[in-house]
Amino acid sequence: MSWDPRSIIDLGEFGDPFPTLDTGVEKLLYMAREKGYEAQVSGNVRLEGVTRFAVSQVTQHHDLSTLSFSLVLYKDGRRASANTTLVDDLVGLMKQAEDGLNSSPPNKFDQGFPSPRQSELIDLSAKVWTTDERADSVIASVNAAEEINPDVIVAGTSSTVTTFSRILNTEGTDVESSSSGNYFKVNAIVGPPESRGYGQEETQWRYDAPSFETFAREATRTAVDTLTLKNFKPGEYEVVLGPRAVTDLMNFVQFGTGPVGFHEGTSFTSDRLGDQIFDEKISLHDLPRSPSKAFFTRLFDGEGVPTQDRVFVHKGSLEFIPYDSFTAAKYLGDKNEATGNAGGGFFGGAFLGSAVMESGVKSVREQIAEVGDGLYVKSFWYNRFTDRRRGGLTGLTRNGLYHIKDGELAGAVRNLRYTESFVRALEPGNVISVGKDSRMFMFNTVPSLHLGRYRFSSVAHSME
Amino acid sequence: MSSIIDEDIMAYALEKGQSYAVQYVDVKWMSRDSRSLNVKNGDLEGNSQSKSQGIGIKMLVDGGYGFAASNIISRESIDKIANRAFKVARASGRTMKRPITLAEEPVHVDRVQTPIRKDPLTQPLEETISILVDASKAADLDDPRIKARNAVFSAWTDHMVLWTSEGTRIDQKIYVTGGGVDTLAVQGSNVERRSYPASFRGNFATAGYEYFEEIDLVSIAPKATTEALQLLEAPHCPPRNDATVIIKPSQLMLQLHENGHGFEMDRAYDYEAAFAGTSFMKPHLVDELMFGNELITIYGDATHPRGLGTFYYDHEGVQAQKTTLVDEGRLVGYLSSRETAPLKGWERSSGSARSLNYARMPLIRMTNINLKPGDWSYDEMVEDTKDGYIFDTNVSWSIDDLRLSFQFGMEIGWRVENGEITGLIKKPSYTGITPQFWNSADAVADEKSFQMYGTPNCGKGEPGQVMYTGHGASPTRFRNVRIGVVQE
Numbered sequence: 047m048s049w050d051p052r053s054i055i056d057l058g059e060f061g062d063p064f065p066t067l068d069t070g071v072e073k074l075l076y077m078a079r080e081k082g083y084e085a086q087v088s089g090n091v092r093l094e095g096v097t098r099f100a101v102s103q104v105t106q107h108h109d110l111s112t113l114s115f116s117l118v119l120y121k122d123g124r125r126a127s128a129n130t131t132l133v134d135d136l137v138g139l140m141k142q143a144e145d146g147l148n149s150s151p152p153n154k155f156d157q158g159f160p161s162p163r164q165s166e167l168i169d170l171s172a173k174v175w176t177t178d179e180r181a182d183s184v185i186a187s188v189n190a191a192e193e194i195n196p197d198v199i200v201a202g203t204s205s206t207v208t209t210f211s212r213i214l215n216t217e218g219t220d221v222e223s224s225s226s227g228n229y230f231k232v233n234a235i236v237g238p239p240e241s242r243g244y245g246q247e248e249t250q251w252r253y254d255a256p257s258f259e260t261f262a263r264e265a266t267r268t269a270v271d272t273l274t275l276k277n278f279k280p281g282e283y284e285v286v287l288g289p290r291a292v293t294d295l296m297n298f299v300q301f302g303t304g305p306v307g308f309h310e311g312t313s314f315t316s317d318r319l320g321d322q323i324f325d326e327k328i329s330l331h332d333l334p335r336s337p338s339k340a341f342f343t344r345l346f347d348g349e350g351v352p353t354q355d356r357v358f359v360h361k362g363s364l365e366f367i368p369y370d371s372f373t374a375a376k377y378l379g380d381k382n383e384a385t386g387n388a389g390g391g392f393f394g395g396a397f398l399g400s401a402v403m404e405s406g407v408k409s410v411r412e413q414i415a416e417v418g419d420g421l422y423v424k425s426f427w428y429n430r431f432t433d434r435r436r437g438g439l440t441g442l443t444r445n446g447l448y449h450i451k452d453g454e455l456a457g458a459v460r461n462l463r464y465t466e467s468f469v470r471a472l473e474p475g476n477v478i479s480v481g482k483d484s485r486m487f488m489f490n491t492v493p494s495l496h497l498g499r500y501r502f503s504s505v506a507h508s509m510e
Numbered sequence: 511m512s513s514i515i516d517e518d519i520m521a522y523a524l525e526k527g528q529s530y531a532v533q534y535v536d537v538k539w540m541s542r543d544s545r546s547l548n549v550k551n552g553d554l555e556g557n558s559q560s561k562s563q564g565i566g567i568k569m570l571v572d573g574g575y576g577f578a579a580s581n582i583i584s585r586e587s588i589d590k591i592a593n594r595a596f597k598v599a600r601a602s603g604r605t606m607k608r609p610i611t612l613a614e615e616p617v618h619v620d621r622v623q624t625p626i627r628k629d630p631l632t633q634p635l636e637e638t639i640s641i642l643v644d645a646s647k648a649a650d651l652d653d654p655r656i657k658a659r660n661a662v663f664s665a666w667t668d669h670m671v672l673w674t675s676e677g678t679r680i681d682q683k684i685y686v687t688g689g690g691v692d693t694l695a696v697q698g699s700n701v702e703r704r705s706y707p708a709s710f711r712g713n714f715a716t717a718g719y720e721y722f723e724e725i726d727l728v729s730i731a732p733k734a735t736t737e738a739l740q741l742l743e744a745p746h747c748p749p750r751n752d753a754t755v756i757i758k759p760s761q762l763m764l765q766l767h768e769n770g771h772g773f774e775m776d777r778a779y780d781y782e783a784a785f786a787g788t789s790f791m792k793p794h795l796v797d798e799l800m801f802g803n804e805l806i807t808i809y810g811d812a813t814h815p816r817g818l819g820t821f822y823y824d825h826e827g828v829q830a831q832k833t834t835l836v837d838e839g840r841l842v843g844y845l846s847s848r849e850t851a852p853l854k855g856w857e858r859s860s861g862s863a864r865s866l867n868y869a870r871m872p873l874i875r876m877t878n879i880n881l882k883p884g885d886w887s888y889d890e891m892v893e894d895t896k897d898g899y900i901f902d903t904n905v906s907w908s909i910d911d912l913r914l915s916f917q918f919g920m921e922i923g924w925r926v927e928n929g930e931i932t933g934l935i936k937k938p939s940y941t942g943i944t945p946q947f948w949n950s951a952d953a954v955a956d957e958k959s960f961q962m963y964g965t966p967n968c969g970k971g972e973p974g975q976v977m978y979t980g981h982g983a984s985p986t987r988f989r990n991v992r993i994g995v996v997q998e
C-alpha cells in the first residue's frame with residue numbers, strides 16, 4: 047500500500063483544504079488549455095506553528111495556515127508566472143499570468159515544461175508536535191537550564207512545519223508531495239551585561255524529539271564556560287568544527303553549486319566538474335527521499351520532476367550539478383535533463399537542499415584528543431561569501447569557542463572572525479578526520495570535522 | 511476582484527477576538543501585490559507577479575501574546591483563527607514570568623498612502639520590459655569576458671487595514687519601486703561584477719513608477735560594463751592596518767544597516783537572543799556610551815520622503831516618528847515597540863514595529879537609519895586626502911551577534927594620492943569594531959552629496975520576516991581603517 051501524501055494534514059484541526067485546492071488547480075489547467083497555453087499549476091498548503099521564547103518565557107507564538115496557487119503560462123518561447131493566496135479569485139490569477147505572457151518577448155532558450163515522470167510515493171511525515179507540547183518544551187528547557195545556573199536567561203524556538211503540493215502541467219504531469227518536520231533550539235546567556243557567556247544547541251528532528259533538558263543544560267554549560275575568556279590572536283589554527291559549525295560551511299558548498307554560477311564562471315564549481323576539489327574523506331549525498339537522514343525532503347521538485355537520492359561529492363571529487371528545466375534547456379540543450387532540484391516558480395534555478403555527509407569513526411572527544419594546540423568551534427555565525435569563485439567566506443564563531451591543549455579542552459576563547467575559503471579548508475590533505483556523530487539541520491545532516499588549519503582574521507565580541 | 515477588506519469582516523473579527531478574555535486584541539488585514547522582471551543579455555528570464563492577502567488576529571491574554579492567521583477570509587475561518595490565537599496566547603501566558611504591558615498610544619483613525627505619480631503595478635509591462643532589454647544591451651562591447659548583463663525591475667504595494675480593541679482604525683498603502691543593472695565580467699578565475707545604482711537588484715524607494723524612470727537604467731548601464739572590464743585589470747586592494755578611507759553612500763548605507771540592528775530595543779533586551787543576537791548597546795549604556803565621535807549623529811526616521819523605511823503608521827498602530835539614536839556621538843535612543851518601550855520606563859513606542867505580511871506578528875524593524883550630513887564638500891574631502899582610498903557599492907557583509915566586529919566587501923575602490931584619484935582597485939574590503947570605527951570618522955560630507963539607499967531584504971525573526979529599510983548618508987572619511995582583509 048503506497049503512502050497518501052494527503053494524510054499528513056489534520057483536517058479536524060485546520061479544516062479540509064483539498065476540495066478548494068483540487069477544484070482550483072484543475073480549473074486553472076482547464077482554463078489554460080482552453081486558451082491555447084501550455085501551463086504549470088500548483089496548489090500548495092503550508093501549516094506552521096512557531097513558539098519563540100526569550101528572557102525565559104514565550105515571547106511570540108505564530109500559528110499559520112496558508113493555501114496558495116501558482117500558475118506559469120508558456121507559449122512559443124514566451125513565459126510568465128503569477129501566484130496568489132486569494133483562493134477565490136483564480137480568474138484574476140489567470141488574467142495576471144496572461145497579461146504577463148502577452149507582454150513577454152520570446153526567450154530563445156525556453157523549451158517549456160518538463161515531460162511527466164513518475165516515482166514511488168514515500169512517507170515523509172514527522173511526529174506531530176502540538177502547541178501545548180511546544181510550550182512544555184519551553185518550560186522543561188528553562189527548568190533544566192536553571193539547574194545549572196539559577197540566573198541563566200533562556201531563549202529559543204520550538205517549531206513545526208507541514209507542507210503539501212499538487213503540481214500539474216499540460217505535458218501530463220500530475221503529482222503530489224508532502225512533508226513535515228520539527229525544530230528545537232535553546233540559547234543560554236549568563237553573567238553581567240558587560241561580560242556575558244553564551245551557549246546554544248539546536249537540531250531539526252522528524253521522529254524522536256531531542257531531550258530538551260539535555261540540550262538546555264549543554265547550552266547553559268557552554269554559557270558558563272564562556273564567561274571567562276582567553277584572548278587569542280588572529281591567525282591559522284588547527285581546528286575541530288562541531289556539527290553546528292560544519293552545517294554553515296556546507297550551506298555555502300550546497301548553495302554555491304547552482305547551474306547559473308557553474309556556467310557563468312562565478313562558482314567554485316566552474317570548470318571543475320569531475321575534479322578532486324575536496325579531501326577524499328569528504329563524500330556528500332543529496333537525499334531528498336530519505337526522511338530519516340535528511341530534513342528537507344520532497345518527492346517532487348517545484349516543477350513536478352521526481353527528486354532523486356544521489357552522490358554529488360564522491361571522495362572529494364565533484365560529480366554533479368543540479369538543473370531545473372530552464373537551465374537544462376539553456377545550458378544543456380534539453381529541458382528533460384532537469385534533475386529534480388528545481389526551486390519552483392518562474393525559472394527558480396536549482397539547488398541541493400538535502401545534503402548528508404558520510405560520517406567517519408571518531409567522536410568529537412576523540413577528535414579533540416588528537417589536537418596538540420588548536421581550537422574547538424561549536425558554531426559559526428553570519429557567514430557570507432567574499433569570493434564565490436574561490437569559495438571564500440567570512441564569518442564569526444559564536445556560542446562556544448574553546449582552546450584545545452594536549453588533547454583536552456583548556457578554557458574558552460573570545461570569539462574570532464574567520465576569513466577562509468571552504469575550498470581551501472576542505473582541500474586534499476587538510477581534512478584530518480570526519481566525526482561519527484551527525485546532527486540534522488535544515489539543509490544538511492553533518493558530523494564534526496577535524497581540519498589541519500583554518501584562518502582567523504580578527505577578534506570579535508570586543509570593544510577594542 | 512476584492513482589493514480591500516470588507517469592514518463587516520473586520521468588525522466581525524474584532525468582535526470575535528474581544529469575546530475571549532483578552533487584555534488587548536488587534537485584527538490586521540494585509541495585502542501584498544508585487545511584480546518582478548529580470549532581463550539577462552537581452553532575454554527576458556523572469557516575469558512574475560504575486561498577490562498575498564489574509565487576516566491575522568493578535569491577542570494579549572494573561573500577559574502573553576498569541577497570534578494566528580489565515581488567507582481564507584470568511585466568518586468560519588475567522589472563528590478558527592480567533593480560537594487558535596486564544597489557545598496559543600493562553601499557552602504562552604502559562605510561561606510568563608514578566609507579563610507584557612503595552613505603551614500608550616493615542617487612538618488613530620486615518621487613511622494614508624505613499625504619494626505616487628504613476629502606479630508601478632499598473633504600468634504596461636511591455637514598456638518596462640523594453641527598457642530592461644535596452645539597458646541589458648547598452649554598451650554591448652562584444653567582449654567575450656562579459657558573461658552577463660542583467661537589468662531588473664521590482665515593485666510592490668503593502669496595503670494594511672488595522673483595527674484594535676482600543677479603537678484605532680488605520681488604512682495604509684505603501685508603494686515601493688526599484689530597479690538596477692549589473693555586468694558580470696569573467697576572465698579565467700578572475701570574476702568582477704559592477705552594479706548601478708546599487709548591488710542586489712538596484713536601488714529602491716517608497717515611490718511610484720516615476721522613481722524607476724528617474725534611475726534611467728539605459729543611461730547608467732554602459733558605465734557598469736566599462737567598470738566591470740576595468741576592474742578585471744585593476745590591482746587588488748592592498749592589506750593595510752592604518753588606511754584612510756572615504757566610504758560612499760552605497761556602501762555606508764550597509765554599515766548603517768548592520769550597526770542599525772544594534773539599536774533595536776528587542777535585541778538590547780535579549781528578545782532576539784536565540785536568532786539575530788543581542789546588542790553591545792545595553793540598556794544601562796543609554797546616555798553614557800560614545801557610539802562615535804561628535805561628528806556622528808544618527809536618526810531612525812520613518813518620515814524621510816521616499817526612504818525605503820518610510821510609512822505613516824507602524825503595524826501596532828503607532829504613528830511614524832523621527833527618533834535620535836546617536837546625538838553627536840552619544841547613544842541616546844532605541845527603535846522600540848509598544849511591548850519594549852515600557853521596559854526602559856519610556857512612555858511611547860518609537861513606532862518601529864512592522865510585519866512582513868498578514869501572517870506575522872510585528873517585530874522591531876529599522877525605519878530609515880540616516881547619518882546626519884556634515885559640512886565638508888565631497889570634492890574638498892578628496893582633495894584633502896593625501897594617501898587614501900574611496901570605497902563604494904556593497905557586495906559582502908558580516909557582523910557579530912553583538913554588532914561589534916564587522917567586515918564588508920565592495921565592488922569597487924579608487925586610490926587617492928595627494929588629493930587626486932589615481933586609479934581603480936578591485937575587491938576592496940575593510941574590517942573593524944563598531945564604536946572604534948565611528949570614533950575614527952574625521953569628515954562627513956554635506957547635504958549636497960547625501961543619498962538614500964534601500965535594503966529590501968533584511969531578515970529577522972522566526973518564522974522569518976523579510977523587511978525593507980532605508981539608509982541615507984553622505985560620503986564620510988575614516989582614519990586608521992584595516993583594509994584588504996580579503997585576499998586570494
Ligand SMILES: [Zn+2]
Pocket residue numbers: 767771967968969
Ligand atoms: Zn538586516
